[in-house]
Amino acid sequence: MKRVLFIGLGHMGGSLVSGIAKKAIPGVELYGFNKDVEQAENLAKKIGNFKILKNLQDLEKAAIDVIVIGVRPIDFNELAEELNQYNLANKTIISMVNALTLDKMDSAFAKQKDLSLIRMMPNMNASIQESVTALTSKNASEAQMNFAKELFQACGFVTEIPESKFATFAAIAGCLPSYVFTFYQAIVQYAEEHGFNHHEAMEIVGAAITGSVHNAEQNTNSLATMIKQICVPNGSTIEGQKVLEANDFDGIIKKALKAANDKA
Numbered sequence: 001m002k003r004v005l006f007i008g009l010g011h012m013g014g015s016l017v018s019g020i021a022k023k024a025i026p027g028v029e030l031y032g033f034n035k036d037v038e039q040a041e042n043l044a045k046k047i048g049n050f051k052i053l054k055n056l057q058d059l060e061k062a063a064i065d066v067i068v069i070g071v072r073p074i075d076f077n078e079l080a081e082e083l084n085q086y087n088l089a090n091k092t093i094i095s096m097v098n099a100l101t102l103d104k105m106d107s108a109f110a111k112q113k114d115l116s117l118i119r120m121m122p123n124m125n126a127s128i129q130e131s132v133t134a135l136t137s138k139n140a141s142e143a144q145m146n147f148a149k150e151l152f153q154a155c156g157f158v159t160e161i162p163e164s165k166f167a168t169f170a171a172i173a174g175c176l177p178s179y180v181f182t183f184y185q186a187i188v189q190y191a192e193e194h195g196f197n198h199h200e201a202m203e204i205v206g207a208a209i210t211g212s213v214h215n216a217e218q219n220t221n222s223l224a225t226m227i228k229q230i231c232v233p234n235g236s237t238i239e240g241q242k243v244l245e246a247n248d249f250d251g252i253i254k255k256a257l258k259a260a261n262d263k264a
């Protein structure tokens with residue numbers, strides 16, 4: 001039996017734990033601890049197969065094997081100090097904390113013995129089990145990494161990447177739902193301004209976006225060729241493409257990704 005404790009049950013931690021609880025992986029017991037206990041209890045009411053710890057010292061009694069840290073970056077040091085009051089020897093610590101490197105994790109837990117450290121970057125699509133999650137590790141065995149993969153595959157696709165690519169991964173996958181929702185929102189607003197109601201607009205634009213992604217995934221042509229095929233000479237699409245180009249749409253997207261990448 002592996003006992004996994006999620007600390008920090010907010011938007012991201014809560015979504016991940018819900019996905020994993022739904023899958024009910026044999027041999028895995030899920031525990032949660034959150035500063036705001038009511039938030040943890042509300043989550044526990046919604047999902048089965050999940051026990052709440054009332055305080056952190058109960059992690060020793062519960063014989064936790066794996067700790068998954070889901071607090072905000074600003075709250076990490078305080079939590080690490082609190083965790084260092086307990087003996088965490090031989091445990092696996094997994095952190096989803098953005099910009100927290102394995103070396104920083106290692107020094108935060110320097111007084112602990114034989115920890116295995118895993119850094120992860122999920123995204124909010126974990127709430128519908130469609131996250132793209134990256135993992136990288138320090139002192140973790142193949143079996144420990146495989147366990148982490150199995151755990152987070154309950155919330156979508158998992159890939160192992162070198163830590164040097166983590167900041168870029170955060171921009172192109174961790175933050176990406178927000179940018180996609182911004183694009184989606186702008187088109188829905190345009191549709192509403194031109195006579196569609198909100199529900200129709202969400203449905204039509206959503207289907208057009210997901211259909212485009214599926215088409216690009218299945219098509220053997222490059223994205224550039226697919227763009228050309230839609231831009232009929234003297235047609236409508238090209239007029240929109242000209243506006244995107246004149247306003248450096250690609251450049252704006254890359255600037256946004258760089259800003260996120262630099263902070264990750």
Ligand SMILES: NC(=O)C1=CN([C@@H]2O[C@H](COP(=O)(O)OP(=O)(O)OC[C@H]3O[C@@H](n4cnc5c(N)ncnc54)[C@H](O)[C@@H]3O)[C@@H](O)[C@H]2O)C=CC1
Binds near residue numbers: 008033070122123124
């Ligand atoms: N929101 C997102 O889309 C993503 C977030 N992340 C990372 O996940 C982490 C959490 O982000 P969110 O869930 O969005 O934040 P959030 O603010 O929704 O959740 C954080 C939770 O941690 C709890 N907390 C704070 N200090 C605590 C402590 N000492 N002990 C126990 N619980 C404590 C808070 O009560 C809150 O429920 C961040 O480090 C972020 O970088 C990573 C990928 C995507």
Ligand SMILES: O=C(O)[C@@H]1CCC=N1
Binds near residue numbers: 098170174175
């Ligand atoms: O905004 C953030 O810092 C986190 C990391 C990726 C998505 N949200």
